[in-house]
Amino acid sequence: MPDTHIALREAAAGYGVRLVFEGLTLEIPAGQVTALCGPNGCGKSTALKAMRRLLPLRHGAALIGDRPVTERSARTLAREIAMLGQTPEAPGDLTVRDLAGLGRYAHASRFTGPGAADRAAIDAALSAVDLSDLADRPIAALSGGQLQRAWLAMTVAQEAPAILLDEPTNHLDIAHALETLDLVRRLAHEMGRTVVVVLHDLNLAARFADRLVLFRDGRVTGQGPVSEVFRPELISHVFDIGCEIVMTSVGPMVVPFKNSRAAAQDGQRKAA
Amino acid sequence: MNVTAARLGLLGMLLSALLLTGIGTGSSFLGPDRVIAALWGTGERMDMVIVWTLRLPRVALAALAGAALALSGALLQRATRNPLAAPSVLGITDGAAVGVLLFLTISSDAANHLTVPVAWQPAFAGLGATGFALLVLLLGGRHRADPLRLLLYGVALAALAKALVVLLLIVGPVYRASQALIWLAGSVQAAQGRDVVLLGSVLGLSLPVLILLARPLDQLRLDPDSAFATGLPVAAVRGAALALAVALAAGAVSVAGGIGFVGLLAPHAARLLFGSRAAPQLIGAALLGAAMTTGADLLVRLAFQPLEVPVGAVTAALGAPFFLWLLNRRGDPHA
Numbered sequence: 001m002p003d004t005h006i007a008l009r010e011a012a013a014g015y016g017v018r019l020v021f022e023g024l025t026l027e028i029p030a031g032q033v034t035a036l037c038g039p040n041g042c043g044k045s046t047a048l049k050a051m052r053r054l055l056p057l058r059h060g061a062a063l064i065g066d067r068p069v070t071e072r073s074a075r076t077l078a079r080e081i082a083m084l085g086q087t088p089e090a091p092g093d094l095t096v097r098d099l100a101g102l103g104r105y106a107h108a109s110r111f112t113g114p115g116a117a118d119r120a121a122i123d124a125a126l127s128a129v130d131l132s133d134l135a136d137r138p139i140a141a142l143s144g145g146q147l148q149r150a151w152l153a154m155t156v157a158q159e160a161p162a163i164l165l166d167e168p169t170n171h172l173d174i175a176h177a178l179e180t181l182d183l184v185r186r187l188a189h190e191m192g193r194t195v196v197v198v199l200h201d202l203n204l205a206a207r208f209a210d211r212l213v214l215f216r217d218g219r220v221t222g223q224g225p226v227s228e229v230f231r232p233e234l235i236s237h238v239f240d241i242g243c244e245i246v247m248t249s250v251g252p253m254v255v256p257f258k259n260s261r262a263a264a265q266d267g268q269r270k271a272a
Numbered sequence: 273m274n275v276t277a278a279r280l281g282l283l284g285m286l287l288s289a290l291l292l293t294g295i296g297t298g299s300s301f302l303g304p305d306r307v308i309a310a311l312w313g314t315g316e317r318m319d320m321v322i323v324w325t326l327r328l329p330r331v332a333l334a335a336l337a338g339a340a341l342a343l344s345g346a347l348l349q350r351a352t353r354n355p356l357a358a359p360s361v362l363g364i365t366d367g368a369a370v371g372v373l374l375f376l377t378i379s380s381d382a383a384n385h386l387t388v389p390v391a392w393q394p395a396f397a398g399l400g401a402t403g404f405a406l407l408v409l410l411l412g413g414r415h416r417a418d419p420l421r422l423l424l425y426g427v428a429l430a431a432l433a434k435a436l437v438v439l440l441l442i443v444g445p446v447y448r449a450s451q452a453l454i455w456l457a458g459s460v461q462a463a464q465g466r467d468v469v470l471l472g473s474v475l476g477l478s479l480p481v482l483i484l485l486a487r488p489l490d491q492l493r494l495d496p497d498s499a500f501a502t503g504l505p506v507a508a509v510r511g512a513a514l515a516l517a518v519a520l521a522a523g524a525v526s527v528a529g530g531i532g533f534v535g536l537l538a539p540h541a542a543r544l545l546f547g548s549r550a551a552p553q554l555i556g557a558a559l560l561g562a563a564m565t566t567g568a569d570l571l572v573r574l575a576f577q578p579l580e581v582p583v584g585a586v587t588a589a590l591g592a593p594f595f596l597w598l599l600n601r602r603g604d605p606h607a
Contacts, residue, residue: 078503106503
């Protein structure tokens with residue numbers, strides 16, 4: 001296994017009085033795609049926010065390399081780790097290029113504004129998400145898939161060695177979802193970035209990620225290479241379903257069905 | 273970019289024309305040539321007196337107060353990401369008025385003379401404005417997702433501040449009661465050179481801060497999480513923008529009273545004209561705000577002669593319907 005790039009150690013975090021997880025320990029290897037999966041409210045998005053210091057830890061530490069994320073300024077941290085949230089917002093009059101340019105904040109000089117390196121990074125990011133042709137279009141005039149790619153361009157332009165993505169395929173049709181995850185893979189395998197991605201769709205996660213981390217109720221119930229974690233008994237336990245894994249030409253697929261307990265309850269209800 | 277520059281140039285010309293007309297208009301009309309000559313120091317003696325001591329303080333104060341309130345509103349809207357935020361809406365204007373009247377009440381003696389230098393007045397305006405701003409932001413800030421909630425707290429606390437102002441006016445031994453009345457509606461009729469210098473310095477001091485804030489404010493167009501993820505120290509930038517907004521509003525209110533709705537209207541108009549980039553929008557808002565108050569003051573002088581109607585009454589009469597329209601509008605309020 002490659003070196004650990006990002007880690008949570010005995011971490012506890014939550015919102016208000018509610019703790020989403022505690023005692024969570026998680027290691028993200030460098031240069032790979034790690035997918036965080038699990039049912040709604042299991043703590044996968046919260047874990048992502050904790051890694052990016054968007055949420056303070058009540059206990060434990062979030063580490064990047066071997067230093068806690070709290071030891072860096074906002075600017076320094078942004079040069080090491082980028083993140084795209086689930087519902088990013090920006091005014092509609094920004095062009096695609098403007099939006100990608102906002103990813104350069106931590107690099108560009110405070111006084112002279114963006115320089116040649118910034119422009120090169122923006123161009124590279126736009127071409128990576130295949131939006132070079134639409135660079136001057138206001139983001140209000142983009143389709144859902146184009147807009148999601150424009151946000152990815154901002155995140156890529158940040159040129160951070162680690163990238164965290166929270167449900168990047170949300171609201172995308174299947175073609176754009178595949179395209180986005182293809183980019184995610186290239187970010188890791190061709191550009192050497194460490195990518196952590198929260199994904200709802202287990203089948204897409206199994207196909208595009210190198211490693212899976214399965215969450216349930218704020219605990220990690222399984223982590224490792226896809227081949228080790230993508231198993232019926234583990235998935236059944238995490239999602240409270242029955243399932244079968246079938247091998248297809250593009251990879252393993254999970255076929256879920258109601259587990260026996262739920263089916264039995266259903267049967268009783270029908271009988272009554 | 274060229275469109276932006278052209279529009280800013282046009283706005284600048286409009287403002288200059290309003291300023292020249294404002295200075296020229298009065299019981300004896302001076303043409304622009306005579307106003308310019310007097311301003312330049314080459315005019316006739318009589319013109320110089322009229323321009324420099326009678327008219328310029330009033331017109332300059334109107335323009336500076338409009339610019340300060342517009343900048344304050346633009347900063348508030350950006351920092352709170354709330355398109356309905358403005359110094360008058362968030363209780364800052366009325367809070368400053370409470371500070372001023374508190375100052376006048378506690379520092380006047382039995383003969384209604386001030387016992388401390390009047391230079392302390394803006395400091396008290398600042399304290400009142402800061403106090404009410406903090407209250408509104410603390411109460412409303414807990415409900416980030418709901419922009420109307422912040423507004424409701426602002427309206428409630430502004431009403432409280434207004435009540436306090438009236439109470440202090442009635443109860444307190446007030447130094448120059450007629451002057452105190454201007455804080456109810458906002459007026460520049462009693463402008464003095466001292467007021468112009470004071471507000472001018474507040475604006476002058478805020479300029480370097482605004483220049484430093486331009487890029488961070490651009491970044492703050494992103495939602496707070498995305499802005500932080502790209503490296504912006506969000507809390508610090510918001511804090512700085514809010515503090516500057518409060519200082520600008522307090523400075524304007526302490527010398528010109530609560531001129532309403534300029535701080536809401538001007539930033540919106542600037543946003544429509546110049547888009548979401550911070551530098552052009554802030555410059556545009558300042559020019560528009562100055563033009564609005566200068567124009568409104570000119571209007572009250574021409575339309576209601578010889579009555580003196582507070583300029584704030586005109587800006588409120590024009591601004592309130594616009595505010596209702598904004599409240600009523602559906603869709604993305606930030607686009």
